[in-house]
Amino acid sequence: MVMWVFGYGSLIWKAGFPYDDRLVGFIKDHRRVFDQGSTDHRGTPEFPGRTVTLESAAGEVCWGAAYRISDEKDKRTAITDPAAITPAVSGVMVYIGSPDKKINPNYLGPAPLEDIARQIVLAEGPSGPNRDYLFQLEKALLQIGCEDKHVKDLADEVRRLLSERKLKGEEV
Known part of the structure; x- marks a missing residue:
């Protein structure tokens, strides 16, 4: 059975799975x-x-990329043209992290932009620095013609913090 998966984070630039088609759009x-x-x-x-x-x-709308693969799970609707009345693809699977800490112990919840930026500057894991994820997301969104204000504001604040650390002689 054909299924579409909508990516709004790292899936935009790195699907990590085989797919038959990719469609830029939004939910x-x-x-x-x-x-x-x-x-x-x-x-x-x-x-x-x-x-x-x-x-x-x-x-609001969230831009990303939908990938055509096989399977069937949680469904949303992806639209490619903001003026469209009908979706380009229906039945799109989307992962949404539950805010319920019992179901999703890694849910951190909202925080002030400055606090999120500080955490991103300092965090690093097996896939690399957290800031690389943010900067890759910002770049991938611009490549598909989308400027996400939250992503841009956060990336600007992370760059500001990194510049501060560099000026102080701290490792960046």
Whole structure:
């Protein structure tokens, strides 16, 4: 059975699985937030990194990429043209990190932008520094023609903190 998976984080630039087709688009009424902890890729259990998940947000859209593969799970609708009345693809599987700590112990929840940026500057895991994830996401979004204000503001704050650390002679 054919299935579409929608990626709004690292899947935009690195699917990590075979797929038949890739379609740039968005899902409605959701926004990307850095509320998901990463203890296995961009951080450690002792110092988790921050990666994106989605939260409901009426009227907002979250751009990403949908990949056509086989299987069937949680479904959303992906749209490629903001003026479209009907979706380009329906039944899209989307991973959303649950805010319930019993189900998702790595959920970190919201925090002030400055606190998230400090955590991203310091976190590093087996897949590399957490800031690389943020900068790759910013770059991948720009490549698909999307500027996500939250991602841009966070990346700017991380760059500012890294510059400060460099000026102080700290390792960056």
